[in-house]
Amino acid sequence: MDGKSTDRREKQDLRRLGLQVLLAVSVWTLLLVGLLAWTLDNVNEEMMELARLEAVANFNKDQAFRAWATGHGGVYVPETPRTPASPYLSHIPERDLVTPSGRKLTLMNPAYMVRQLMEDYDELYGVKGRITSLKPLNPNNRPDAWETAALKAFEKGTKEVFEITEIEGRPFLRLIRPMVTTEGCLKCHSHQGYEVGDIRGGVGVSVPLDKYLSVASERKRNLWIILLVVWIVGLGFIWLGASRSRQRLLERIDYEAHIWNQANFDALTGLANRTLFMDRLDRALTYAKRDEHLLALLYIDLDRFKDVNDTRGHARGDELLQQVAQRLQQCVRDMDTVSRLGGDEFTVILPVIREKSSAAMVARNILEELSRPFQLGGRENYLTASIGITVYPDDGADSGELLRKADTAMYQAKAGGRNSFRYFSVEMTQQAELRVRLESELRQALEREEFELHYQPVHRLSDSQLVGAEALIRWHAPERGLVPPDEFIPLAEESGLILPIGKWVIRQAFADMARLDKIGTRLSELAVNISTTQFREKTFAAQLIEFLGKHPHMKQRLCIEITERVFMDEHSEPVLQLEMLHQEGVRISIDDFGTGYSALGYLKRFPVDNIKIDRSFVSDVNKDGEDASLCEAIISIAHHLGMKVVAEGIEEREQWDFLRQKGCDFAQGYYMGKPMPVNVFIDYMKSHKVA
Numbered sequence: 082m083d084g085k086s087t088d089r090r091e092k093q094d095l096r097r098l099g100l101q102v103l104l105a106v107s108v109w110t111l112l113l114v115g116l117l118a119w120t121l122d123n124v125n126e127e128m129m130e131l132a133r134l135e136a137v138a139n140f141n142k143d144q145a146f147r148a149w150a151t152g153h154g155g156v157y158v159p160e161t162p163r164t165p166a167s168p169y170l171s172h173i174p175e176r177d178l179v180t181p182s183g184r185k186l187t188l189m190n191p192a193y194m195v196r197q198l199m200e201d202y203d204e205l206y207g208v209k210g211r212i213t214s215l216k217p218l219n220p221n222n223r224p225d226a227w228e229t230a231a232l233k234a235f236e237k238g239t240k241e242v243f244e245i246t247e248i249e250g251r252p253f254l255r256l257i258r259p260m261v262t263t264e265g266c267l268k269c270h271s272h273q274g275y276e277v278g279d280i281r282g283g284v285g286v287s288v289p290l291d292k293y294l295s296v297a298s299e300r301k302r303n304l305w306i307i308l309l310v311v312w313i314v315g316l317g318f319i320w321l322g323a324s325r326s327r328q329r330l331l332e333r334i335d336y337e338a339h340i341w342n343q344a345n346f347d348a349l350t351g352l353a354n355r356t357l358f359m360d361r362l363d364r365a366l367t368y369a370k371r372d373e374h375l376l377a378l379l380y381i382d383l384d385r386f387k388d389v390n391d392t393r394g395h396a397r398g399d400e401l402l403q404q405v406a407q408r409l410q411q412c413v414r415d416m417d418t419v420s421r422l423g424g425d426e427f428t429v430i431l432p433v434i435r436e437k438s439s440a441a442m443v444a445r446n447i448l449e450e451l452s453r454p455f456q457l458g459g460r461e462n463y464l465t466a467s468i469g470i471t472v473y474p475d476d477g478a479d480s481g482e483l484l485r486k487a488d489t490a491m492y493q494a495k496a497g498g499r500n501s502f503r504y505f506s507v508e509m510t511q512q513a514e515l516r517v518r519l520e521s522e523l524r525q526a527l528e529r530e531e532f533e534l535h536y537q538p539v540h541r542l543s544d545s546q547l548v549g550a551e552a553l554i555r556w557h558a559p560e561r562g563l564v565p566p567d568e569f570i571p572l573a574e575e576s577g578l579i580l581p582i583g584k585w586v587i588r589q590a591f592a593d594m595a596r597l598d599k600i601g602t603r604l605s606e607l608a609v610n611i612s613t614t615q616f617r618e619k620t621f622a623a624q625l626i627e628f629l630g631k632h633p634h635m636k637q638r639l640c641i642e643i644t645e646r647v648f649m650d651e652h653s654e655p656v657l658q659l660e661m662l663h664q665e666g667v668r669i670s671i672d673d674f675g676t677g678y679s680a681l682g683y684l685k686r687f688p689v690d691n692i693k694i695d696r697s698f699v700s701d702v703n704k705d706g707e708d709a710s711l712c713e714a715i716i717s718i719a720h721h722l723g724m725k726v727v728a729e730g731i732e733e734r735e736q737w738d739f740l741r742q743k744g745c746d747f748a749q750g751y752y753m754g755k756p757m758p759v760n761v762f763i764d765y766m767k768s769h770k771v772a
Contacts, residue, residue, distance in 0.1 A: 091334045098330055102323040109315045117308050124300050128293040129254065133243060136256035136286040139208050143195050143284055150191035151263055157186040164189060164197075169218040172272065191266075192222075195284075207289045209248070212260070214282030216273055228257060228285065235259040235280050248287060252294065257285035347421040349399055350406035358420035358428055362480040365418075365432035369473050376473040377440035379429040380487035381409070381447065384465040384499040386425035389457075397457045401464070404455050412446045428487070435697070437472050437504070438567065444468045444502035445571060446646065449613075452500070465500035467491050476505050520576050522558060523569055527581055531557055534589050535756035538765060539608070539727065539749045542741040547769045549606035551642070551749065552590040553756045554582070574614045583615045587625070591632045593759045598634055602766040608640040608670060616647050622658035626665050640668035642693065648683040656687065663688040670727065675715060684722055692719045696730025696750070703735040713743050720744065 150156055157178060158164045166187040170176045178186045189197075192212050199210030213224040215232050224232055231242040243256035262270070262279040275281050345357035353361065362378065369376040383405065390398040402425065409419045409427060418430040429447075431440055447468065454461040469490030477483045490505035497503065526532060536550040556564040573579040590609055597604055615621055629635055641662070647655055659669055670691035671684075675698055684692075694715055701708045712728070719726045728740050731750030740748060754765055 091338075094330055094334065095327070098323065098327055101326075102319065105319050105323075106316065109319065110312065113308050113312050113315070117304065120304055120308075121301055124297050124304070128290075128297040129245070132254040132288050132290055132293050133256060135208070136243065136254055136288045137258075139202070139210065139286045139288070140256065140258050140284055143199065143210060143286070146198055147191045147195050147260075147284075148263075150189075150194050151266060155188045155190045156194055158189050160185050160187040164193075167193060192219075209253070209287040211285040211287075212282060213257075213285065214260075217282070218270070218273075222282070224283075227255075228283065231257045232259075232280075232283050235283060245290070252290040253287040254290055255285065255287045257283045260284050350403055350421050352406050352410075352427070353418055353420040355420070355422050358418065358422065358430070359480060361418045361420075361432075362430055362483070365430055366473060366478070366480060366483075368432065370478075375434045375437065375439075377431040377434050377437070377443075378471045378473075378483045378487045379431070379440065379444060379447070379502075380469040380471075380484070380491040381427040381429065382467050382491050382495070383425040383451075384467055384495070386464075389462065389464075393457060393462070400457055401455055401462065405451065405464070408450045408453075409447060412443060412450050428484075434472075437475070440470050440472060441502065441504075442571070444470060445575070448500060448502065449646075467494035467499050468502035469494055470502055470504045472504070519564075519569065520572055520578075522561075523556075523573060523576070523578055526556055526558065527578070527585065529559075531559070532582070532585060532589075533557060533758065534586065534593060535758055536593075536762040537749060537756040538754045538762070538769070539606075539747050540753050542737070542745055542748050545770075547604075547766065547771045548747060549608060549640070550604060550762065551608040551610075551756075552586060552593075553610075554586055555756075570612070574612055577614070579612045579614050580618065583612060586610075587628065591628075591635055594638070595632070595634055596759070597763065597766070600763065602763055602771070604638070604766070604771065606638055606640050606668070607635075608642050610672065611641045611643050613644060613646045616643055616655070616658065622661045625667070626661065629665060629667070637666040639666075640670050640691065642670045642672040644672050645674065645683075648687060659687050663690075675711065684718070684724070689722075689724055691725045691727055691747075693727045693729055694745075699728050699730045699736060699740070699750070700732070703733070703739050709739070712740065712745075716740075716743055716745050 160166055160177075164187065166177055167190065170188055170190060173188060176188045178188075180186060195210075196212055199212075203209045211222075211228075213222050213228045213232070215224065215229070217223050227244065231239070234242060239259075241256065241258050243254060246253055246255050248255075259280045260282045262275045262277055262281045264277055266275065266281060267277070270281065345354060345360075346352065347354045365376055386398070386401075389401055402421070405427070406419070406421065409429065413419060413429055413431070416432055418428075418432075420428045420430075422428060429443065431443060434440060448466060451464055451466050454463055456462075469487045469492070471477065471483045471487040471490060473483060476486050486505040490503045493505075494501045494503040533555045535553045535555050537553060538547055539549040539551060540546065541548045554566060554570075556566075556569055558564050570579070573582055587609060590607060594604065594607055611621075625641075629639065663669060668690040669688055670693055671689055672693045673695040674692045675695050692715060694712055698708045698711050698715075702712050703709070716726050725746040726744075727747040727749060728736075728745050729749045731737055731740070731748050731752045733752060736750075737748060737752055757765060
């Protein structure tokens with residue numbers, strides 16, 4: 082378990098709690114939605130049932146009038162325009178009568194009487210009624226399509242049919258029930274062939290639904306309000322429970338993190354302690370064995386730290402250890418582990434390195450960083466360190482062996498004079514002697530003019546035009562032949578020879594540019610590498626500006642490439658020097674971006690024009706998703722800050738296409754051209770379109 086796994090577990094627990102809360106809210110909401118839907122449906126059904134019962138009541142009323150009239154053989158009424166003599170009863174001898182007083186009466190059969198009552202009821206209460214039959218005496222009683230279907234259903238045993246429909250634009254419940262032939266019915270309908278008990282037709286009732294729908298709407302509205310209040314109250318309880326659960330979860334996580342930190346981190350410096358260091362070293366070795374890559378371990382011991390405790394006190398000594406821890410962390414990548422084993426002993430795990438010399442680069446950075454003065458109680462204190470280095474698999478296959486040999490190498494460094502590093506190998510001891518001779522030969526190389534500048538072209542990705550070049554120093558030693566820059570540049574920096582070598586590079590580059598201009602092959606930009614040691618010279622910017630004044634042809638064309646280590650000094654000199662150069666038209670480019678250890682905040686604070694993506698990210702950009710994402714992120718950040726991006730180390734067309742697609746501005750690498758002497762570069766310029 083480590084910090085990342087703890088954070089991952091914390092996120093998982095919080096995510097799980099969030100899902101539980103979401104589930105509770107969803108279940109509660111679905112429950113109330115279901116309850117609402119069920120209740121609304123019940124309200125609708127209840128209103129429809131009430132309307133149906135009203136229709137049934139009206140049907141029963143009509144049947145009661147019909148039964149009374151049928152039982153009495155009909156009713157005689159005065160013959161009027163509304164109650165004329167029925168032509169459908171002309172076959173009945175006693176259809177028309179005259180009273181002794183001379184009043185003329187006509188027989189109103191039961192159906193006619195009920196129809197009259199229905200008309201009155203419709204006018205008074207809005208409830209419509211209708212008598213219909215498949216064999217009507219009166220054509221007005223002929224059924225419509227719905228009534229026809231209902232009457233046929235009655236013949237098959239159906240007792241009732243109803244529907245919701247619109248009549249004259251208003252909603253109605255329409256109900257029809259069968260009308261059964263009785264003895265009294267035969268007086269008028271026997272000639273149609275009916276017998277007692279036959280279904281002679283149906284009586285329909287249409288009840289207006291306006292009042293029912295109004296009541297239903299009111300009840301639904303009240304129901305919505307009640308359930309909304311209940312839902313909100315429920316959400317409140319869920320939120321309260323979730324808040325308490327989250328608080329308990331965070332308290333548990335904090336407690337576990339506190340216990341884990343106590344067990345795995347140094348209380349003074351905040352670095353990994355011996356327990357966590359051994360765990361991470363074991364895991365890093367497991368991955369190194371599985372993936373077959375190199376791993377390096379640095380064992381760091383502060384030189385004469387006891388003197389600080391003795392002269393300044395243990396409180397100042399602790400403060401110094403804290404500052405050392407901070408500087409060590411600035412010298413490594415995020416994937417690396419810095420640990421304090423105890424006292425003034427520190428370790429650094431480099432879980433993945435490309436070559437053994439990479440560990441030496443980190444060691445040099447650490448020594449250089451620790452060589453800067455420490456502020457303790459308002460006074461400057463100086464400190465050095467001795468570093469021992471072991472590399473898997475050359476120096477061992479288990480953590481104990483690597484740690485033991487790194488400790489031995491560290492003591493060898495102390496024995497060699499402190500403020501240095503040593504690899505655990507006889508070969509490295511021999512190389513140390515070789516370096517002494519190499520330094521001597523390097524000093525003579527300046528006098529003998531054994532250096533030469535090669536130029537590597539830089540092309541614009543959008544249109545492939547040649548826009549510039551980078552000046553790269555080469556050393557042709559008489560006895561050694563071509564000495565790789567990786568061998569002599571670090572030595573030159575350590576010995577201080579980089580200062581005169583750097584001045585020679587600028588002088589020679591300016592001279593070569595003047596030569597190119599003279600023959601008509603003008604280059605718009607020339608990049609020159611400036612080491613951290615050069616840049617930290619307080620007079621560097623002033624001297625370069627003075628030199629530019631003597632070579633006006635380089636105005637607005639010089640680009641200096643510096644590494645991210647330049648930005649790690651917190652004093653104001655980097656800001657002042659960079660601003661001075663920028664005002665003079667010198668472009669600033671960060672070389673090997675992404676391999677250093679400075680913060681991205683420096684990109685905002687300093688006048689940077691270009692960012693150069695390190696070849697280690699470019700080499701697998703078309704194969705490795707992480708490298709592709711890193712390159713894309715760097716390009717996005719740079720463009721967002723108004724900077725251009727140069728990708729170095731391009732060796733394949735696929736890399737070129739990928740970077741162009743992602744918006745990278747410039748490209749440099751063997752795919753376009755290797756570093757070449759100035760004469761060869763002149764021919765190269767003539768064969769390529771120069772922007």
